[in-house]
Amino acid sequence: xxxxxxxxxxxxxxxxxxxxxxxxxxxxxxxxxxxxxxxxxxxxxxxxxxxxxxxxxxxxxxxxxxxxxxxxxxxxxxxxxxxxxxxxxxxxxxxxxxxxxxxxxxxxxxxxxxxxxxxxxxxxxxxxxxxxxxxxxxxxxxxxxxxxxxxxxxxxxxxxxxxxxxxxxxxxxxxxxxxxxxxxxxxxxxxxxxxxxxxxxxxxxxxxxxxxxxxxxxxxxxxxxxxxxxxxxxxxxxxxxxxxxxxxxxxxxxxxxxxxxxxx
Numbered sequence: 001x002x003x004x005x006x007x008x009x010x011x012x013x014x015x016x017x018x019x020x021x022x023x024x025x026x027x028x029x030x031x032x033x034x035x036x037x038x039x040x041x042x043x044x045x046x047x048x049x050x051x052x053x054x055x056x057x058x059x060x061x062x063x064x065x066x067x068x069x070x071x072x073x074x075x076x077x078x079x080x081x082x083x084x085x086x087x088x089x090x091x092x093x094x095x096x097x098x099x100x101x102x103x104x105x106x107x108x109x110x111x112x113x114x115x116x117x118x119x120x121x122x123x124x125x126x127x128x129x130x131x132x133x134x135x136x137x138x139x140x141x142x143x144x145x146x147x148x149x150x151x152x153x154x155x156x157x158x159x160x161x162x163x164x165x166x167x168x169x170x171x172x173x174x175x176x177x178x179x180x181x182x183x184x185x186x187x188x189x190x191x192x193x194x195x196x197x198x199x200x201x202x203x204x205x206x207x208x209x210x211x212x213x214x215x216x217x218x219x220x221x222x223x224x225x226x227x228x229x230x231x232x233x234x235x236x237x238x239x240x241x242x243x244x245x246x247x248x249x250x251x252x253x254x255x256x257x258x259x260x261x262x263x264x
Contacts, residue, residue: 002216004034009220012046013053016221017228018240019169019184024050024162024191025106026247027221029255035213039099040090043161044202045214049221050162051195054188057225061185068178068186071127071136071146075168076193078147079154083198086158087205096259102160103256109166110248113241116170126175134182145175150190157194158201165191184232 012027027046031037061067090098126145128137136142149171153164168187172178178186 002212005213005216006220008034009049009217010224010227012049013221013224013226014228014231015224015244016050016053016165016188017057017225017230018232018235019165019228019244024164025102025109025166026251027217028102028161029106029251031217032255038095039102039160040095043090044199044207044209045217047157047161047195048199048209048214049218051192051199052218053221053225054165054192054195056222057185057229058189058192060229061188064185066182066185067189068136068182069189070138072186072189072193074143075146075150075153075190076197078150079157079164079194080197082151082155083158083194083201086155086160087198087201088158090159090161098160099259100256102162103252103259105156105160105162105166106248106252107256110245110252112170113245113248125177129177134178136176149175150194153190154194157198161198164194 008027008030012030015026016024024046027050028039028042031042031046032039035042058067062069127142129135130137149168153167156162156167157164165187168190169183172183172187173180176183
């Protein structure tokens with residue numbers, strides 16, 4: 001069981017390092033199947049691993065000065081109220097409803113990723129970046145747009161226990177003209193900040209993590225992250241998008257089918 005956890009952690013961490021997103025959303029169903037957990041058991045463990053791994057990547061990005069840390073902090077601050085709401089709903093909604101919601105989110109992300117088109121380098125953006133400094137030009141529209149990302153990603157993190165990178169990364173691509181490497185590193189910092197807040201709230205509310213499984217999955221996830229950040233320079237983003245999207249769609253359909261079959 002520990003070997004299986006290690007392989008899974010390595011895979012999820014690599015995916016996180018390659019894309020700056022997507023690790024948490026796939027970690028949950030993988031843990032559910034391998035450990036025979038439900039979504040409320042798998043989500044907190046997945047979030048711890050993704051949060052710590054993202055924190056290490058954030059530190060590296062800050063050193064490289066590729067993280068837009070003010071934007072990341074603003075997004076994270078605006079996410080706090082919605083994290084509370086998401087956690088509250090996760091406690092009162094039945095487990096099978098949460099699982100179906102997770103499947104819907106995965107299916108939507110997979111289909112959107114396949115059919116979405118890359119934005120033109122000169123497309124009109126909501127959050128413009130100063131070309132000389134590479135930093136955001138802060139105005140009311142920038143604050144509102146980035147804050148909206150925080151509210152939505154915080155809610156999903158609290159509700160489903162995912163890192164929110166699958167929302168943050170494509171949103172920053174759509175709303176800004178940041179370079180992709182800067183987008184992924186900024187996304188990882190947001191994941192770290194939002195994830196840390198969610199983990200802290202769960203601990204203060206008395207949630208008990210399974211120590212052995214959490215440690216094994218987290219450590220291998222960190223190694224996978226480092227591997228992914230090395231490989232991202234050599235793997236085509238188009239190929240990566242197809243593999244990731246296809247995996248999400250396949251997993252969502254299988255998990256949804258099993259959940260509906262269990263209900264009926």
